[in-house]
Amino acid sequence: MTQARAVRGAIGVAGAIAIIELVSRAGLIDETALPPASTVLTRAVGQLGDADFLKSVGSTLQAWAGGLLLAIAIAVPLGLALGSIRWLGTASRVVVEFLRPIPSVALIPLAIVVFASTTNVKISLIVYAATWPILINTLYALRDVDPLAKDTLRSFGFGRLSVLWRVTVPSAAPFVTTGVRISASIGLVVVISAELFAGGGGLGTYLSETQSGGGRTDLLLAGALWAGLIGLVINTALVWAERKAFRWHAERTEATT
Amino acid sequence: MSIRTPSADRTVTGAAPGGTRPRRPVGRTRRFGTWALSRIWLIAGLGVLWQLSARAADNPYFPPPSEIFPLVRDLWFSGPAGHLFLTEKAIDDFTPSLAHIFAGWIGASLAGIVVGVALGRSRTATEFLDPLLQFGRAIPPPTLIPFFIIVFHIADSMYIAVIIFGVIWPVLLNTIDGARTVDSVQLDTAKVFGVSGWLRLWQVILPAAAPKIFAGLRVSLSLALILMVISELVGSTAGIGDHLVNAQRGFQLPEMWAGIVLLGILGLLFNGAFVLVERRVLAWHRGALRHEG
Numbered sequence: 001m002t003q004a005r006a007v008r009g010a011i012g013v014a015g016a017i018a019i020i021e022l023v024s025r026a027g028l029i030d031e032t033a034l035p036p037a038s039t040v041l042t043r044a045v046g047q048l049g050d051a052d053f054l055k056s057v058g059s060t061l062q063a064w065a066g067g068l069l070l071a072i073a074i075a076v077p078l079g080l081a082l083g084s085i086r087w088l089g090t091a092s093r094v095v096v097e098f099l100r101p102i103p104s105v106a107l108i109p110l111a112i113v114v115f116a117s118t119t120n121v122k123i124s125l126i127v128y129a130a131t132w133p134i135l136i137n138t139l140y141a142l143r144d145v146d147p148l149a150k151d152t153l154r155s156f157g158f159g160r161l162s163v164l165w166r167v168t169v170p171s172a173a174p175f176v177t178t179g180v181r182i183s184a185s186i187g188l189v190v191v192i193s194a195e196l197f198a199g200g201g202g203l204g205t206y207l208s209e210t211q212s213g214g215g216r217t218d219l220l221l222a223g224a225l226w227a228g229l230i231g232l233v234i235n236t237a238l239v240w241a242e243r244k245a246f247r248w249h250a251e252r253t254e255a256t257t
Numbered sequence: 258m259s260i261r262t263p264s265a266d267r268t269v270t271g272a273a274p275g276g277t278r279p280r281r282p283v284g285r286t287r288r289f290g291t292w293a294l295s296r297i298w299l300i301a302g303l304g305v306l307w308q309l310s311a312r313a314a315d316n317p318y319f320p321p322p323s324e325i326f327p328l329v330r331d332l333w334f335s336g337p338a339g340h341l342f343l344t345e346k347a348i349d350d351f352t353p354s355l356a357h358i359f360a361g362w363i364g365a366s367l368a369g370i371v372v373g374v375a376l377g378r379s380r381t382a383t384e385f386l387d388p389l390l391q392f393g394r395a396i397p398p399p400t401l402i403p404f405f406i407i408v409f410h411i412a413d414s415m416y417i418a419v420i421i422f423g424v425i426w427p428v429l430l431n432t433i434d435g436a437r438t439v440d441s442v443q444l445d446t447a448k449v450f451g452v453s454g455w456l457r458l459w460q461v462i463l464p465a466a467a468p469k470i471f472a473g474l475r476v477s478l479s480l481a482l483i484l485m486v487i488s489e490l491v492g493s494t495a496g497i498g499d500h501l502v503n504a505q506r507g508f509q510l511p512e513m514w515a516g517i518v519l520l521g522i523l524g525l526l527f528n529g530a531f532v533l534v535e536r537r538v539l540a541w542h543r544g545a546l547r548h549e550g
Contacts, residue, residue, distance in 0.1 A: 228395045
C-alpha cells in the first residue's frame with residue numbers, strides 16, 4: 001500500500017522532470033528563462049561544492065533559527081502570562097487580532113532604516129512575524145483548557161502554579177507547537193524576502209545576484225530547489241516531532257471526531 | 258422608570274406585564290458596554306502609551322501616531338468627494354496593488370478549488386502528484402520572485418504570477434483534503450437517487466469541503482497581501498510597496514510609517530470582510546455543528 005504510494009509519487013516526480021526537460025529542449029519556452037531540468041539538477045548538485053552558496057544558506061538558516069527561538073522565548077511566556085489571567089486574556093486577544101493582519105514585510109524598509117546591521121534587520125523581522133502565530137495559538141489554547149480538569153485539581157488542593165504546570169501547559173502544548181510550525185514557515189518567507197530586498201548575504205541575496213550577471217536562471221532555479229527542500233525538511237521534521245511528542249493528543253482528537 | 262406616566266409606558270410596551278420590558282434594553286446596553294470595554298481597554302491603552310512614549314522619546318525614527326494618522330489621511334484620503342475622498346496618489350497607489358492582489362488571489366483560488374476537487378475525488382491521481390504538491394508548498398514563495406522577473410519582466414503579469422504561485426498551495430491542499438473526506442454515505446445516497454454528476458458536485462461535494470476550502474482561502478489571502486508587498490518592494494514600479502521604497506530612499510520616516518499603517522488597515526479590512534463572508538456562507542455548517550454538540 002505505502003510502497004505503491006511511494007512508487008506513484010516517484011513516477012509523478014520523474015514525469016514532472018521529463019515534462020520540464022522536454023518543454024525546454026523543444027524551445028516552447030526560451031531556454032535562458034527555463035533551462036532543461038537536467039541542467040538545473042546538475043547545478044543543484046554542483047552548488048553543494050560551492051562555498052559561496054553554502055555560506056549563504058548557512059547565514060539564512062542561522063538568522064531564521066535565531067529569530068524563531070527568540071520569538072518562542074517571547075511569545076510562549078507572554079501568552080501563558082496573559083492567557084492565564086482571564087480579563088487580560090480577552091483584551092490581549094483583541095490586540096493580537098488587530099496587529100496580526102499587518103503584513104510583516106511592510107516593515108522591511110523601516111527595519112533597514114532603523115538597524116544598521118543586516119543581521120539585525122533579518123532577526124527583528126523574523127521575531128516580529130513569528131511571534132503572532134505562537135502568541136495567538138497560546139492565547140486561544142489557554143482559553144480552551146478544560147475548566148473541569150482545572151477545578152478538580154484545585155479542589156484537591158493544588159496551587160495555582162501547580163495547576164498551570166499539570167493541566168494548562170500539557171493541554172495547550174499541542175496548539176502552541178502548531179503555532180511554532182506556522183511561524184517556522186512564515187519566518188522562512190520573511191527572511192528570504194528581507195534578503196532579496198535588503199541584500200547583505202543569505203540565500204535571498206544569492207538568488208537575486210544570480211540574475212544580475214546576465215541572468216543565470218539555472219543557478220536561480222537550483223537555489224530555489226534547495227530552498228524548497230529545506231522548507232520541506234523543516235516542515236516534515238516539525239510535523240513528525242509534533243506527532244511523536246503529542247501522540248496522546250492526536251489519538252484523543254481522532255477518537256472524538 | 259417610575260416617573261413615567263402609565264400611558265406613556267403602555268405606548269411603548271403594549272400589554273407587557275409589570276414594566277419589566279422597558280428595563281431590558283438598558284441592561285442590554287450596559288452588558289454590551291462592559292463586553293466591549295473588557296475587550297477594548299488594552300488596545301486603547303497601548304495606543305495612548307504609543308503616543309505618549311513617541312512624544313517623550315522625540316526620536317525622528319518613531320514619530321507619534323498623532324503625526325502618522327493625519328498623514329495617512331492627507332496622503333490618501335483627502336481627495337474630492339466625487340472620488341470617494343481618494344487623492345490622485347491614492348488612485349495611483351491602490352489601483353495596481355489591489356488589481357495584483359485580487360487577480361492573483363482569485364486566480365489561485367479558482368485554480369486551487371477546481372484542481373483540488375478533481376484530485377480529491379481521485380486517490381490515484383493524488384498519490385502521483387503528492388510529493389510535487391508538498392514540494393511546491395514548501396518553496397518559500399519570495400524565492401521565485403527573481404525567476405518571475407526574468408520570465409515576465411517587471412509587468413503586471415509578474416506580480417500576479419508571484420501571488421498565484423505563492424498562494425495556490427493552501428487552497429489546493431485544503432480542497433483536496435476536504436473533497437477526499439466527503440461522507441461516502443451521503444455520496445452513495447445522492448447516487449442512488451439519481452443525482453447527476455454536476456449536481457452531486459455542487460450539492461454534496463462542495464458544501465462538504467467548504468469549511469476546509471475556506472480555511473485555505475483565508476490563509477492564502479493574508480499570504481497574498483505579504484507577496485503583494487514584497488513583489489512591489491523588489492519590482493518597485495507601482496503600488497503601495499513602491500510608496501514604501503520611495504519613502505525609504507528619501508529617508509521620509511513619517512511617510513514610511515503612514516505606508517505601514519495603511520497596509521495594516523488593508524490587512525484588517527481584508528480579514529474582516531473575509532470573516533463576514535465566511536460566516537454567511539458557512540452559517541449552515543456552524544448550525545450543524547451546534548446541533549451535534
